[in-house]
Amino acid sequence: MSPSSKIDFDNLRPEEFEQHLPELFASAEGKLSEDPRLQKLFAKYPDSLALVRDLETIAETARGLLEPTDPSDDVWTNIQSKLLEENGSLGAEDDDEAAPPDAPRPNGGIGKR
Secondary structure, three states: OOHHHHOOHHHOOHHHHHHHHHHHHHHOOOOHHHOHHHHHHHHHOHHHHHHHHHHHHHHHHHHHHHOOOOOOHHHHHHHHHHHHHHHOOOOOOOHHHOOOOOOEOOOOOEOOO
């Protein structure tokens, strides 16, 4: 039996809701602001809905900040061009000896160079 199954959603007050908020977020499937069990609370106490929406926005923003991004192919082309300008070559005698397109990149990614 989950902790949220012990909550009386029909008679939930904001104080109780805030106490259960961490477990509700942790067990939510989708957005908590759209949870049908909480719509009565949100209709009666709009500040509770505003709180949940603010927390959802913060969580979505934080997830976006943590998602790794690979530099574009233009970045790798520019790096290669700068190295060629500075060193005259990348150490390969010709293009056949250069690293294959699926070779690991310095940041651990794989792809075209």
